Amino acid sequence: MGGPIENLRFFQGPVLAIETSCDETSAAVVYGRKVLSSIVSSQVDLHKKWGGIVPEAAARAHLEAILPAVETAIEESGIGKSDIQAVAVCNRPGLVGALSVGVTAAKTLAYSRRLPLIGVHHLEGHILSVLASEEEIPFPHICLTVSGGHTEIVRVHGPMRYEIVGQTLDDAAGEAFDKGARLLGLGYPGGKAIQEQATQGNPKRYRLPRGLSGDTLNFSFSGLKTAILRLVEREGEQLSIADAAASIQEAIASVLAERAMKAADLLGAEALTLVGGVAANLRLREFLSKGCQKAGLPFYTPPPAFCTDNAAMIGIVGSLRLGAGYGDGYDMDVLPNAPLP
Numbered sequence: 001m002g003g004p005i006e007n008l009r010f011f012q013g014p015v016l017a018i019e020t021s022c023d024e025t026s027a028a029v030v031y032g033r034k035v036l037s038s039i040v041s042s043q044v045d046l047h048k049k050w051g052g053i054v055p056e057a058a059a060r061a062h063l064e065a066i067l068p069a070v071e072t073a074i075e076e077s078g079i080g081k082s083d084i085q086a087v088a089v090c091n092r093p094g095l096v097g098a099l100s101v102g103v104t105a106a107k108t109l110a111y112s113r114r115l116p117l118i119g120v121h122h123l124e125g126h127i128l129s130v131l132a133s134e135e136e137i138p139f140p141h142i143c144l145t146v147s148g149g150h151t152e153i154v155r156v157h158g159p160m161r162y163e164i165v166g167q168t169l170d171d172a173a174g175e176a177f178d179k180g181a182r183l184l185g186l187g188y189p190g191g192k193a194i195q196e197q198a199t200q201g202n203p204k205r206y207r208l209p210r211g212l213s214g215d216t217l218n219f220s221f222s223g224l225k226t227a228i229l230r231l232v233e234r235e236g237e238q239l240s241i242a243d244a245a246a247s248i249q250e251a252i253a254s255v256l257a258e259r260a261m262k263a264a265d266l267l268g269a270e271a272l273t274l275v276g277g278v279a280a281n282l283r284l285r286e287f288l289s290k291g292c293q294k295a296g297l298p299f300y301t302p303p304p305a306f307c308t309d310n311a312a313m314i315g316i317v318g319s320l321r322l323g324a325g326y327g328d329g330y331d332m333d334v335l336p337n338a339p340l341p
């Protein structure tokens, strides 16, 4: 299936969407690809003190935040509760306790009004988050998905037709940013902190590894973490945090951009898209927009609010899948480790 997205059939009616797979409690109302409201309640402050996500604490926080998020999403959508015609929820993959909160809420809301229910894969949500903008996205395209849990180059043959052509063999790109930030004493989450420090720094000051070399579309970031640790130990008081941050950002962003451009070139693509939390990184955006401009390839990336975890992207995929005739029962499972459909 090629061609523009406008040829697609979305579910006809407002869909309530829920996303609780990690550390954002999110609810949204969408109509097809149109986002009527999007509420995201972040747990960053909660997890900051531990320097990372604590699964039990995440599940408890979702439990407190989910119903207010749903109420607010419906209120802000401008439609009544009874106008909701279906429910979409991220049921895979993710933290089992966190996913269960969203899925239980979605099942209850759907069952109470006997509405259609659809479970959505988190990665498919990120991949199609580009549809939240008004642009027409051509197929096939190459999608670079980069977040705290994912680093994949996906060949998107059409909506609902995906092929992973490259991925990380160890840490995700966001994890690499977060670990680098922790080693520099910049706190959690680290991507934004590294980017801020990097604006004042020299990216060529410290030589850091780019992971796998040669003819590959895969990534490896574990060597980078070790190299940063050695750098911090070696330089001690002399370490320039800004230069180290700039060097880390350059190492991660350059390898991500280089492989994504290579995939587009090797596999043939009508466009390149950049999604996921790390898509907020300005250096990565710059690398890819310049690379695509040079290659004459359209480049799309969602507004930052739709790059990080959000329920709107789950709603868009849910609408698309319901429109295509898919649906789940009220006994739908939570699947913490499911592959991309």
Ligand code: KG4
Residues within 6 Å of the ligand: 022, 146, 147, 148, 149, 150, 173, 174, 175, 177, 178, 189, 190, 191, 192, 195, 276, 277, 278, 279, 280, 281, 282, 307, 308, 309
């Ligand atoms: O998509 P997301 O919100 O959650 C997951 O699905 O993981 O991504 C969160 C990740 C974190 O690792 C965070 O450090 C990273 O995205 N991130 C960034 C930036 N903003 C967020 N990384 C680099 N530069 C940024 N500006």
Ligand code: ZN
Residues within 6 Å of the ligand: 122, 126, 147, 148, 276, 277, 308, 309
């Ligand atoms: Zn995500």
